[in-house]
Amino acid sequence: MYGTGVLKGMAITLKHFFSRKRTIQYPEQMPELYERYRGHLYLEFEKCIVCGICSKTCPNGVLSLEDARDENTKKKKLLSYTIDHQYCMFCNLCVEGCPAHCLHFDHDFERSQYNRDDIKEVYHRPPEMDQVAPGTSTPGTGDANEPDPGLTEEALKKQKKMDALMTALDKNPVKLLSRYVEGEEDAQILADILQADRGKAEKLVELMADDQDKARKVAVAFVNKEKKQRQSQTEGGEKHEHE
Ligand code: SF4
Numbered sequence: 230m231y232g233t234g235v236l237k238g239m240a241i242t243l244k245h246f247f248s249r250k251r252t253i254q255y256p257e258q259m260p261e262l263y264e265r266y267r268g269h270l271y272l273e274f275e276k277c278i279v280c281g282i283c284s285k286t287c288p289n290g291v292l293s294l295e296d297a298r299d300e301n302t303k304k305k306k307l308l309s310y311t312i313d314h315q316y317c318m319f320c321n322l323c324v325e326g327c328p329a330h331c332l333h334f335d336h337d338f339e340r341s342q343y344n345r346d347d348i349k350e351v352y353h354r355p356p357e358m359d360q361v362a363p364g365t366s367t368p369g370t371g372d373a374n375e376p377d378p379g380l381t382e383e384a385l386k387k388q389k390k391m392d393a394l395m396t397a398l399d400k401n402p403v404k405l406l407s408r409y410v411e412g413e414e415d416a417q418i419l420a421d422i423l424q425a426d427r428g429k430a431e432k433l434v435e436l437m438a439d440d441q442d443k444a445r446k447v448a449v450a451f452v453n454k455e456k457k458q459r460q461s462q463t464e465g466g467e468k469h470e471h472e
Pocket residue numbers: 270286287288289290291292316317318319320321322323324
């Protein structure tokens with residue numbers, strides 16, 4: 230019959246109009262990422278044992294490292310480590326193969342750049358790894374609170390800002406975090422999250438020192454994710470009681 234197709238089409242339109250929205254208003258709303266989401270590959274420089282397995286494993290030649298022989302210990306030491314993110318296909322082979330567990334993916338996906346070369350990330354050996362603490366013969370055992378003389382003025386400023394933020398976060402988290410999320414309730418949720426995960430706290434503090442807007446987005450995303458998890462736990466518990 231003439232018009233059946235139109236009716237069918239309208240029925241589908243109406244069904245989708247009232248069903249759950251699949252899209253979000255990014256960047257105002259941040260997507261909820263799965264725990265195993267692979268965003269940004271990063272290195273824990275201090276843990277690397279310079280075995281080179283990662284660079285040999287990577288099928289796309291993303292990873293390269295520069296090393297030298299340590300005069301004191303006669304062991305190899307890492308001088309710099311380069312990750313050319315533009316060629317990474319997120320296969321995870323390097324992470325799985327690293328015997329020192331120093332390569333990881335985090336959830337940061339907002340890493341677009343205007344120039345290709347800026348996508349490349351180069352880690353340089355931190356000077357404190359070669360400092361000899363008084364009374365010891367092993368480098369890298371100096372007082373962690375001492376400002377690093379090898380840092381540039383800008384880096385030193387950032388470090389001071391991060392230290393102050395971390396102190397404020399430890400002393401009165403809700404007061405500090407209220408500036409990044411809506412209301413005290415959300416600030417308390419965020420404080421709980423950061424207390425349970427020091428890595429997240431350090432990352433957020435670094436963003437607060439670098440880019441306030443990005444820090445707000447990340448903070449809101451942390452809170453929204455936690456709220457959703459709590460809600461699904463509550464719903465799961467209620468469902469269980471009814472059964
Ligand atoms: S995830 Fe895969 S492509 Fe990316 S750096 Fe690691 S091994 Fe290379």
